[in-house]
Amino acid sequence: MQFVLVMLLPMGGGYGLDVWLDTLPWFTLGGFGLGATAAMWSLIRESGRMK
Secondary structure, rough: HHHHHHHHHHHHHHHHHHHOOOOOOOHHHHHHHHHHHHHHHHHHHHHHHHO
16 A cells, blocks of 8 residues: 555645646656655665564
8 A cells, every 4th residue: 555655745745736737647757756756765675674
């Protein structure tokens, strides 16, 4: 669940900015990149704790 939220929240924020500023799809793509990076960081951090 945390993985999904970490991915979707920045993307949703980017979409909101795109709609507000009429710049679709740039902030959405940026939010997706930020969310994907944060999700991967979270997975790496959690896998380190499992050892």
